[in-house]
Amino acid sequence: MTSGYDVLYIGGYTPETGGSGAGLTVVRREEGGVLKALAETAAPGPSFLALHPRLPVLYAVLEREEGGVAAYSADPYGPGLLADAASGGSYPCHLAVDPTGSWLAVANYGDGTLAMYRLGSSGLFDGRPRIFPHQGHGPDPSRQAEPHAHQAVFGPGRALHVTDLGTDEVRRYLLGTEPDLHPEGPARLAPGSGPRHMVRHDGRWYVAGELDGMITVYDAEWREVGRVPASESSGPNHVSHIEMSADGRHLYVANRGPDTIAVFGMRDLEGAVPSRVAEVGSGGLWPRHFAVAGDHMYVANQRSDAVATLQINDGVPTPTGETFKVGSPSCVLAVAV
Template sequence: MKALISETLASVNELIATVNHKKDPIVKLYIGGYGPGIFTVGGELTRVASPSFLAAHPTLPVLYAAGELERGWLTAYTTQGALSPLDERPSEGDSPCHVAVHPSGSLLAAANYGDGTASLHRLDERGAFTGDPIVLRHVGSGPDIDRQAGPHAHQCVFHDDVLHVADLGTDEIRRYRLDGAPLDPITLAPGSGPRHLAFDGDRLYVAGELDGTVTLVEGERRTVVPASRDSGQNFPSHLQLDGDFVYVANRGPNTVSVLRAADLSPVAEVPSGGDWPRHFAITGDRLYVANQNSGEVIVFTLKDGVPEPAGQAYEVPSPACVLPV
């Protein structure tokens, strides 16, 4: 069953729609992307431009959006009632594609894919931006001349009070202290193109967009497996840990793979329900998959860790991020 969408704005680049979400009333779901804008599941209409990624403040009713424009922007919204603009500022780079908030709620990090710059932004007691940003520039390249001519910051993750930046262009997980001081990077296989990552204590899991793999990093040891059992071309996108399993979305095969976190052995691989699964989110026993090219978010139920179709879908033009709050 596909939910109905209310559209009230003429500009495709500045539309937010509201979806009536009846089966999960306790979950508020935000969907960002490259088409119309943010879709608020169970909310009301507001405006935003090109919000390719979203993040929530850990303690305040504040939502952050990365405006993936040539001159990137970051926007903060209050979420009590309808989304209401709180603050905005430049992302300090080109084409920001990811934002993350430190667990303390005091910092926001942004990854700018276009020029590889990452940035740190202090947040005040309201969740608004304060002070000057810390700009983290980088240089380097990889063996793929089409995709790795320079750095491409793709994701920011805070772990153990260190900022980790997945750099698709340099095959590194860049590392910084919270004051911006650089630490030694974690190097990955040349041409792997690290896109998204997740931690489980000292264990690091990385989705390689360019070589179609998942890598488990344990100190100097690397365990590398194909992200999909499909023999065709694969460009893994998002990776997430949940319990004993690692989930990864596969663009090309259009599947979601389930791997055992302990050793990356395969558990299952299921169709994503659409074309080009760019992102997904897990909350409770629900999995929401954003299929970018087919314009829909498909809902799955997790049974013993394996996704099964729940019979729900939301029509959302070019979805790129799903955020349950």
Template sequence: MAELAYIGGYTPDTGGSGVGITVVELGSLARLGATPASGPSFLAAHPRLPILYAVGEGERGTVGVFARAGRGAPVPLAQRPSGGSFPCHLAVDPSGTLLAVANYGDGTVTVHRIDGSGLLTCEVRTFPYRAGAHAHQAVFGPDGVLYVADLGADEIRRYLVEGQVAPHPEGPVRLAPGMGPRHMARSGDHWYVTGESDGTVRVYDDGWREVRAVATTSGAAARGNRPSHLEVSDGLVYVANRGPDTISVLSPLTLDPIAEVACGGVWPRHFAVADGRMYVANQRSGGVAVLELKDGIPRPGAEVFAVDTPTCVLPLS
């Protein structure tokens, strides 16, 4: 059961008004503390150690390492260059030995080595890409491959990370032109990907053959929709819709619409599902909305935890 949530967001030097990383008690929504940091727009946790990692989303991108201090604010331990500009996502591999960073600004992807204490010891390799590339998310797959959603190139880039760190010999996966892949999630033998540019969510089989594509919202709202985060939880597919400011609930594989509900704020950048609730980081309305889930469907009338310019919610036990 998750007990705490760490909330990242933009700070004044990165175009926002937040203070850095805020920690909140999930049951009571009590604010437990905050740690100043520059533009920690995405957070990740080490799988075994009480360590957090945060991007510093700026022209000279950084990665910050923080110790989880019990129920208090995280303690800064170290900071190093991300290997590119405007990093917006990072992920730790299941073994806790590698950290991958997606640098949106220049499209590079950087893999860093993690030592036994959770600190970053060296950069393993930086993968540059052609002009117009915008790496937006990095995900370690169960097959020893690092998958990177490239919003600018309409591709899922692939890198080998077991035994060596190198581009995949089969190259990237080409997706639908104009899709703008932003976030992806794996469930069973399938991948689900949101298209920020075309307002879709698509499902692919294990060989990356498209199974189905649907718009995540309908009507007039679909024209201005910019889907952001996606998760598959308890047999349902959830997608956040920026513009319509809703959460869509879809069935797996067929992507049939089940429900679409208000997200409890404006511009839902990210969300997390934990302990029967959905926590939505509404970037432009200054709060994280707490939506109760009933039979997997978010309920309206959300309680809101006030925090400036939130962009990421990370629940942890």
């Protein structure tokens, strides 16, 4: 409990969604770094999770053809189902709550639809969702024949940004009394990049391209200012998650294929492109997502059926050898208790 972030909520794929997981799993990091199981709650394919900013409510997408979204009590000793609803599209893969706790955004990968749920005072779904379909395609016919919404990120100015892997865009929306399309439309990114996840820091956006294996940097107006490979490996790389350290000194990127975590330094930028500091093993196979929590990083290695613990020293994570076996993990949230 040295860092305070010792409870992990783990989501993943279950047998009905092509995986081997049980649903939602909760573990605690004990003294000495051992991860101990606290609870399991059955759920069909809870592949991505998010917490309400103020209330003890945990949200999960249910990644299936008839997509779903569910709200659970954020109880580490047994999350209980509070409500469930349709995701507004197919195969939802990401969701996020706005900083005020008023709206839940759901990105549906299958058909590219964005759904926006108003949240009531209890954090539960209030009415039917506002649906935003999309059209378009990218240059890769096997992966970009249609829109594929992949991540929802709330930014400054009450704006919502949604990466679209299928159309090489960041779709933009405004949260007024009701959510609506941004008057400036989507930001168009590098063709064939396949934007998956992104993070904002000091007015710039850092976008992980799943298809081109690059980290592309954009300014506040979404003008490209630089690119850097996400991995030094020469083999195939399907970049997954990207996250900034709490102090803003390091940028972390998960690389599927080489199975690594790349570390980029943010202090001394040459132009706008971060410099690679290190690239370390992810502690398993196919690192789909990770959580940075104090001096620890927890990596959901989907094809190893395990979450690995990495110790962070001077910004660089190193596998400790400690893993927690869990079927097909795809998301991990670290919570201070």
